Amino acid sequence: MAGSDRQPQPNGTTDRRDAILRAALQLIGRQGLHAVTHRDVAAEAGVPLASTTYYFESKEELLTEALLLFVRDELERLEQAAASFEGVSTSPEQVADAMTAEVQRTLDRPELQVAQFELYLQATRDPQLARASVQAFDAYMKTTKAALRAAGAENAEELAPLFQALARGLVFAQLVDRQPDWAEKILKPALLRLFRALSPQAERQLP
Amino acid sequence: MAGSDRQPQPNGTTDRRDAILRAALQLIGRQGLHAVTHRDVAAEAGVPLASTTYYFESKEELLTEALLLFVRDELERLEQAAASFEGVSTSPEQVADAMTAEVQRTLDRPELQVAQFELYLQATRDPQLARASVQAFDAYMKTTKAALRAAGAENAEELAPLFQALARGLVFAQLVDRQPDWAEKILKPALLRLFRALSPQAERQLP
DNA sequence: CGCGGGCTTGTACATTTGTACCAGAAGGCT
DNA sequence: AGCCTTCTGGTACAAATGTACAAGCCCGCG
Numbered sequence: 001m002a003g004s005d006r007q008p009q010p011n012g013t014t015d016r017r018d019a020i021l022r023a024a025l026q027l028i029g030r031q032g033l034h035a036v037t038h039r040d041v042a043a044e045a046g047v048p049l050a051s052t053t054y055y056f057e058s059k060e061e062l063l064t065e066a067l068l069l070f071v072r073d074e075l076e077r078l079e080q081a082a083a084s085f086e087g088v089s090t091s092p093e094q095v096a097d098a099m100t101a102e103v104q105r106t107l108d109r110p111e112l113q114v115a116q117f118e119l120y121l122q123a124t125r126d127p128q129l130a131r132a133s134v135q136a137f138d139a140y141m142k143t144t145k146a147a148l149r150a151a152g153a154e155n156a157e158e159l160a161p162l163f164q165a166l167a168r169g170l171v172f173a174q175l176v177d178r179q180p181d182w183a184e185k186i187l188k189p190a191l192l193r194l195f196r197a198l199s200p201q202a203e204r205q206l207p
Numbered sequence: 208m209a210g211s212d213r214q215p216q217p218n219g220t221t222d223r224r225d226a227i228l229r230a231a232l233q234l235i236g237r238q239g240l241h242a243v244t245h246r247d248v249a250a251e252a253g254v255p256l257a258s259t260t261y262y263f264e265s266k267e268e269l270l271t272e273a274l275l276l277f278v279r280d281e282l283e284r285l286e287q288a289a290a291s292f293e294g295v296s297t298s299p300e301q302v303a304d305a306m307t308a309e310v311q312r313t314l315d316r317p318e319l320q321v322a323q324f325e326l327y328l329q330a331t332r333d334p335q336l337a338r339a340s341v342q343a344f345d346a347y348m349k350t351t352k353a354a355l356r357a358a359g360a361e362n363a364e365e366l367a368p369l370f371q372a373l374a375r376g377l378v379f380a381q382l383v384d385r386q387p388d389w390a391e392k393i394l395k396p397a398l399l400r401l402f403r404a405l406s407p408q409a410e411r412q413l414p
Numbered sequence: 415c416g417c418g419g420g421c422t423t424g425t426a427c428a429t430t431t432g433t434a435c436c437a438g439a440a441g442g443c444t
Numbered sequence: 445a446g447c448c449t450t451c452t453g454g455t456a457c458a459a460a461t462g463t464a465c466a467a468g469c470c471c472g473c474g
Contacts, residue, residue, distance in 0.1 A: 149371045260463060
């Protein structure tokens, strides 16, 4: 039953490879980047040990690829999120809701959330991951700007970095010190508070 | 020459032990928490391998102690910083300067900066580290509140979490994507921007 | 001065871990 | 059908690593 629809991929994108990478990503979050072993990954992915060395030259490559896969997924997700804001004009409340919901989506998988920060830390040591991280940051920024514009902010370009930093800081704190109803009770109010303080003119545009 | 001023410490706080912990902390930042080995630490601290196992029951204990030492140092530093703001009343600019300088102090040691985030990530897996991290967060918060009060903010209690998150988010981004003159050109303006938007009444109190 | 407890340190060892290897299965192509 | 590339998966092995051990050192104290 294995590989029933398999087709040789010189490029190397099989189901199994993907399963290994996603298992690795999960484990990176759960155990920490360097605490992940080939055997851990194989067990988590439900494949024999040798599979992990078949698809990847080395453990470092496996882990790096896993983190890059995460970035690719994020870029896609953020692209869609940004598009959903483009050309829209709604109330700050609704935009805050949307942003909160988007963040909440990533919080539903705590391991991935932690893995994301493992990525950033490793990016301080690996130029390739640093480039990928910056790409991800840019995508977050783009989405944030679109959201701010949708909420009626005239100075979205200037405000986005502040929202970006605020959100990242809050997410990080929540990661260490989990709070019930965090998204609704902490993130959303903070975003709204910041928005109202920084973009007072937006409030007046709607009845 | 070794142990010339040594005195038996049932508590276990010798020069050597401290040197090992600080070496470990340095390496945690440089290589990542779980990539640190006994032999690495011994080499970095300039002590024989057996020393690291003499002072600590296990590698995990060594690394955990190193992170806890970092927290203890931070608590002390932040206590002083908070005290330096207490009862003072100056301009927002000066407070932003002081906060920026304080952050800059930690940026001068990039390894420690990274180690700090390694701590927080590991705190998601270790309750003891989680408690210590929350302690550190509280200390940051206390210092931030004192700073905001010194700048004339009436609602320091409410604003501090926002400043806290903003600063942490900015520090984190800088860690991944280093910018020249970051403190002066990014952090300080962001703090001032936020302060002016959130605490407009503070501006009026000074000539 | 000898003794004892803390400290030092070279070395040993069992495990863990990354990685290589090899025999074989599975399908697509001629 | 036969071959060849791709994949599978069991196993082996050398290096790295955590940890234990034992012999010696140093200094304060009786």
